[in-house]
Amino acid sequence: MPKKHYLNATYGIRSWLLTTDHKRIALLYLISVTFFFFIGGFFAMMIRLHLLTPNGYLLSADTYNRMFTMHGVAMIFFFLIPSIPAVMGNFLIPLMIGAKDLAFPKINLLSWYVYVVGAAFTLYSMVTGGLDTGWTFYTPLSTVYSNSAVAPAVIGIFITGFSSILTGLNFLVTIHTMRAPGMTWFRMPLFVWAHYATSVVMILGTPVVAITLALAGMERLFGLGFFNPAMGGDPILFQHLFWFYSHPAVYIMILPAMGVISELIPTFARKQLFGYHFVAAASLAIAVIGFLVWTHHMFLTGQSTYAALAFSFLTFLVAIPSAVKTFNWTATLFGGSISFDTPMLYAFGFLGLFLIGGLTGLFLGCLGTDIHVHDTYFVVAHFHYIMVGGAIMGYLGGLHFWWPKITGRMYPEWLARGAAVVLFVGFNLTFFPQFLIGYLGMPRRYHVYPPEFQVYNVMSTMGASILAIGYLLPMTYLAWSAFYGKVAGDNPWPATGLEWKTPSPPPTENFEVTPVVTWEAYDFHNRPDLGLDVPSHPAVAPTHGHD
Amino acid sequence: MHRTGSLYGQFKTLEQQKDSASLGMWIFLVTEVMFFGGIMLAYTINRHTYFHAFAMGSNTLSLQLGGFNTVVLLASSFTMAMAVWSAQSGKKRLIPIFLTLTIALGFIFFGVKYIEYAQKFHHHLIPGRSFDITYCVNNAEKCEDISAKDMDIEREEIAKAQAADPDLNSHAQLYYSAYFGMTGLHALHMVIGAGLLLWLLHGSLAGRFTPEWNTPVDIVGLYWHFVDIVWIFLFPLLYLIDRHK
Numbered sequence: 188m189p190k191k192h193y194l195n196a197t198y199g200i201r202s203w204l205l206t207t208d209h210k211r212i213a214l215l216y217l218i219s220v221t222f223f224f225f226i227g228g229f230f231a232m233m234i235r236l237h238l239l240t241p242n243g244y245l246l247s248a249d250t251y252n253r254m255f256t257m258h259g260v261a262m263i264f265f266f267l268i269p270s271i272p273a274v275m276g277n278f279l280i281p282l283m284i285g286a287k288d289l290a291f292p293k294i295n296l297l298s299w300y301v302y303v304v305g306a307a308f309t310l311y312s313m314v315t316g317g318l319d320t321g322w323t324f325y326t327p328l329s330t331v332y333s334n335s336a337v338a339p340a341v342i343g344i345f346i347t348g349f350s351s352i353l354t355g356l357n358f359l360v361t362i363h364t365m366r367a368p369g370m371t372w373f374r375m376p377l378f379v380w381a382h383y384a385t386s387v388v389m390i391l392g393t394p395v396v397a398i399t400l401a402l403a404g405m406e407r408l409f410g411l412g413f414f415n416p417a418m419g420g421d422p423i424l425f426q427h428l429f430w431f432y433s434h435p436a437v438y439i440m441i442l443p444a445m446g447v448i449s450e451l452i453p454t455f456a457r458k459q460l461f462g463y464h465f466v467a468a469a470s471l472a473i474a475v476i477g478f479l480v481w482t483h484h485m486f487l488t489g490q491s492t493y494a495a496l497a498f499s500f501l502t503f504l505v506a507i508p509s510a511v512k513t514f515n516w517t518a519t520l521f522g523g524s525i526s527f528d529t530p531m532l533y534a535f536g537f538l539g540l541f542l543i544g545g546l547t548g549l550f551l552g553c554l555g556t557d558i559h560v561h562d563t564y565f566v567v568a569h570f571h572y573i574m575v576g577g578a579i580m581g582y583l584g585g586l587h588f589w590w591p592k593i594t595g596r597m598y599p600e601w602l603a604r605g606a607a608v609v610l611f612v613g614f615n616l617t618f619f620p621q622f623l624i625g626y627l628g629m630p631r632r633y634h635v636y637p638p639e640f641q642v643y644n645v646m647s648t649m650g651a652s653i654l655a656i657g658y659l660l661p662m663t664y665l666a667w668s669a670f671y672g673k674v675a676g677d678n679p680w681p682a683t684g685l686e687w688k689t690p691s692p693p694p695t696e697n698f699e700v701t702p703v704v705t706w707e708a709y710d711f712h713n714r715p716d717l718g719l720d721v722p723s724h725p726a727v728a729p730t731h732g733h734d
Numbered sequence: 735m736h737r738t739g740s741l742y743g744q745f746k747t748l749e750q751q752k753d754s755a756s757l758g759m760w761i762f763l764v765t766e767v768m769f770f771g772g773i774m775l776a777y778t779i780n781r782h783t784y785f786h787a788f789a790m791g792s793n794t795l796s797l798q799l800g801g802f803n804t805v806v807l808l809a810s811s812f813t814m815a816m817a818v819w820s821a822q823s824g825k826k827r828l829i830p831i832f833l834t835l836t837i838a839l840g841f842i843f844f845g846v847k848y849i850e851y852a853q854k855f856h857h858h859l860i861p862g863r864s865f866d867i868t869y870c871v872n873n874a875e876k877c878e879d880i881s882a883k884d885m886d887i888e889r890e891e892i893a894k895a896q897a898a899d900p901d902l903n904s905h906a907q908l909y910y911s912a913y914f915g916m917t918g919l920h921a922l923h924m925v926i927g928a929g930l931l932l933w934l935l936h937g938s939l940a941g942r943f944t945p946e947w948n949t950p951v952d953i954v955g956l957y958w959h960f961v962d963i964v965w966i967f968l969f970p971l972l973y974l975i976d977r978h979k
Contacts, residue, residue: 281744288744290754356761364754365744394765398772402915410862411911413776418861419787419905424779428772696743 188595188674192692207292208695213278214593215299219306220266220274221662226313227261228658230254235617235651241638251634252319253335259322261313264344265306267578268436271443272389273298273354275585276382278593280358282686282693283376285367285702290360298353305347312340321632323433326414326425330406341404348397351439355389358382367685369704376684376708377466381446384470388435388442388477396432399425423488430481438477440574441541442470444581445512448534451584452516453709454682455531456523457719460709462515469508476505486557495554502552509545513538528680529603533584536611540576544569547622562632565625568618576614583610583661590665591679595692596672602664610657616650681717683709752949759953763960766923770964773919777912777971784905785976786895790867791909792975793891794859796850796879800973803846804965810839811962818955821938821948829938829951833931836958840928847921853879854910861907861914868892868903913972920968923961930954 193210203211233254237245246254277295281288289295312318316336320329329337362383366375403425405411412418414425453460460466482490482498516538525531547569550556560566591597620643625631629640636644678687683706689698706713745751781788817832819825854860857877858869870877871889896902934954937943943951 286744290744291758292742292744294758352762352765356758356765359761360754360758363757364750390761390765391768394769395772398769401919402773402776405911405915409914411915412861412907413773413780413911413915417904418907418911419784419901420780420908421783424776428775701746 188692189690189694191694192595192690193695194594194692196695205296207288207296209277209281209289209292209295210593210693210695212295212299213274216269216273216277216302219299219302220270223261223265223306224270224658227258227266228655230258230261232651232655234258235648237634238636238644239648241636241641241644243634246634248634249319250317252632253317255632256318256321257313260309260318260340260344262574263322263436263440264347265302265309267440267574268351269302269354270440270578270582271447271585272358272382272385272439273302273350275378275447275582275589276358276385276443277354279589279686280361280379280382281365282592282689282697283379283684284362284365284370285685285698285704286361286365287696287698289357290365291357294353295357298350298357301353302347302350305343305345305350308339308343308346310343312336312338312343315339323426323429324400324403325429326403326406326422327416330403330415331417338404338407341400341407345397345400345404348393348400351389352393352397355386355393358386359390362386367702367704370685371704373464373467374704374706374708375467377449377460377463377470378443378446378684380467381442381449381470384474385439385442385446387471387474388439391478392432392435392439395428396436399428399432402428423485423490426485426488427482430484431478434481434484435474435477437570437573438473440578441581442473444537444578444585445470445509447581447585447588448516448537449512450682450684451530451534451588452519453711454588454680455528455534456520456525457711458519458523458709459707459711460515461518461521462511463708466512466515469511472508473505476501476508480505480552483552483557486554487561499552499554503549506545506549506552509541513542513545527604529598529600529607530584530588532604532607532611533580533587536607536614537577537580537584540572540580540614544572544576547572560625562630563625564621564629564631567631568621568625571618571621575618580610583607586661586665588680588682589686590668591675592686592691592693594669594672595675595690596668596670597675597679598661598668598672599664603661606657606660606664609653609660613650613653613655613657617647617654618650620644620646620650678717681719683711683714683717748947755949755953756956759956763956766960766964770916770919770967773912773916774967774971777916780905780908780912781975784899784908786899787867787902787905788909789976790892790895790902791906791913792973792977793888794857794867794870795913795973796853797973797977799846799850800969803843804969806839806843806846807962807965810836810843811959813839814955814958817934817938818948818951821943821951822945824945826938826941826943829943830935833935833938837928837931837935840924840931843924844921847917859910861911865907865910866903867906916968916972920961920964923964927954927958927961930957 193208203215206212233246234251237243237251237254243251318337318340319335320333320337324337324341362379402413406413406415412420414420414422416422449460449466480498480502482494483502486495547565551560551566551569587598587603624640624643627640629636675691677690681687685702685704688702711717711719741748741751745754813832813835817829817836820828820832858864858866871885871892874885899905931954934951937950
């Protein structure tokens with residue numbers, strides 16, 4: 188390991204809490220989002236334990252409402268949305284494009300503090316009565332009728348939104364203005380493209396949910412009326428505004444994970460990614476079309492059938508770029524020299540689970556089937572396949588892949604492979620039965636259910652327990668390996684990105700000399716510096732001209 | 735060290751630094767457009783559904799005070815533009831003068847806004863239990879700031895509006911919610927802007943802004959103009975509904 192690197196450049200709590208180094212801020216984010224992941228996981232465990240029996244002996248109905256609401260709030264706003272962008276994006280984007288830091292390092296630190304302040308408000312709401320509106324905060328329940336601590340939670344999420352806006356803004360400017368010489372737009376790793384698209388969604392979507400929650404907050408706190416039916420307002424308007432952000436927010440969660448997969452697959456298949464330009468363009472297409480599908484959450488609100496038809500069509504349309512990516516990843520595997528290291532196991536897990544999650548999304552976008560499965564466990568299973576099977580698989584795959592870069596040390600490989608398998612099994616056992624009970628008609632968010640669904644619920648709770656072990660394992664051995672793991676070296680895999688051309692862990696200024704990029708992304712064939720035994724001419728995928 | 739206009743460590747050239755700062759501010763303004771866009775959408779839909787109530791609500795605002803504030807803000811945009819121009823052309827002595835003028839105009843705006851808000855409390859125009867859109871018409875003696883002639887017109891208007899919309903009083907609360915929500919958020923942006931201007935004033939008195947390096951003046955200027963433009967939309971949306979007679 189290098190003698191001086193970003194972790195030991197300076198010491199003391201102040202050098203961490205006042206740091207402007209994007210790598211240290213990424214670690215601050217890593218600690219905070221992990222904290223929220225376990226809070227959200229605790230709520231999930233309570234839900235699953237309660238649902239072991241049809242009558243639910245563990246929690247009262249009111250407490251159950253609070254559990255699933257706070258599970259959603261903690262996981263979506265405080266874990267999934269910041270997870271890959273604020274941790275890995277923060278750490279890697281400057282390294283990947285050959286910059287010394289993000290364009291605005293102080294704003295980057297500010298974004299973390301904004302996150303912490305928002306998190307404090309939300310934690311306050313959780314310990315002073317909790318929240319029972321569902322993570323969607325539908326009015327007038329959230330503004331008039333709920334007796335739970337809605338106001339501090341809304342304020343907390345409003346504030347945290349600005350952390351996401353600042354991160355997106357920082358990424359966009361950095362990608363535009365900070366690329367190293369030779370790092371053209373089409374030489375950028377697809378991880379960076381995915382974050383570019385994610386940032387666009389953060390910039391355009393987050394302010395809308397901010398104003399929506401601000402309006403709901405003003406209704407609740409000051410008695411103003413925007414959606415309040417007592418004054419003639421329309422609660423459906425709240426749903427439109429809310430989903431205008433919250434559907435694209437799904438892409439804030441999944442696009443960065445797709446970016447991670449686009450890094451893992453070429454690296455562990457030793458092959459240039461098939462159809463680079465299409466995968467880059469697919470990210471942008473998802474970001475753009477993702478803004479035009481929001482009312483598919485509202486097919487049953489009595490909206491015009493013709494509007495629903497249009498939104499159903501657009502929902503099918505947004506599946507196309509995702510499919511393009513999935514086909515390109517699989518095509519990359521073809522003829523590749525594949526190894527089954529832990530990150531690749533997560534990538535395979537992602538491919539399978541995202542496929543199921545994505546295709547069941549089409550069932551839901553389809554007007555007829557949506558009426559049947561709307562608000563059932565089918566929906567719950569669908570979005571967990573995307574968010575856990577997709578986003579968290581990507582997150583963990585990326586964390587393992589870049590862990591040697593972040594800490595300079597390797598995690599224990601066989602233990603990690605075992606954990607990846609445990610996680611995959613636990614995940615499927617938890618959520619696949621939910622497709623079945625959802626299809627059979629078990630509604631989501633109910634604290635009791637008919638006895639014939641018990642066997643599926645028991646399976647699901649068993650799976651959740653296995654899943655919990657699957658999360659605790661990496662948490663433990665990653666923390667252990669940060670101190671005691673085998674020293675990794677600069678490029679252990681080896682991989683082609685710029686981040687691997689600097690020592691692990693990197694120095695504070697990232698690169699001693701500004702790198703000059705002369706190669707295409709994932710080009711294993713023309714990189715003798717990697718010491719790989721690959722022919723110098725491409726075997727299957729031809730490289731083509733770039734600007 | 736950056737305060738003297740030198741380069742931050744992450745950039746290679748001053749030009750790159752300036753480009754990044756302005757791009758960052760423009761992107762931030764895009765988020766602001768989306769932010770105000772949400773409340774304007776809520777306003778538009780409610781106004782479309784309850785036009786009579788919104789027109790009635792608009793008629794209870796003071797056109798004089800609103801118009802005066804519009805002129806004040808336009809003037810502040812001018813002085814802000816002059817401050818940016820002074821910084822860019824190296825007229826160091828003029829920068830603090832124009833900044834002070836901009837801040838002063840901002841505070842005049844706040845003062846007028848305060849008078850307007852206070853009136854609304856006296857006129858029972860705060861959404862809630864005691865909201866009464868007809869209050870001034872029925873209690874002329876308590877609304878001395880409205881002339882008798884205006885009151886007559888208003889009486890007529892209200893009778894007409896109530897005939898068209900029996901639940902006028904509820905729906906007018908939607909108008910006043912939009913009014914307080916929109917002008918409140920706008921005022922909050924101006925408070926932040928005033929804080930930024932004070933910070934610039936401090937910097938300009940220390941002579942930090944030169945033709946080579948005046949990025950803060952430039953981007954705070956962008957922000958201030960944006961906040962003014964928001965008002966240029968709010969004024970007709972809130973004050974000028976159905977005022978053409």
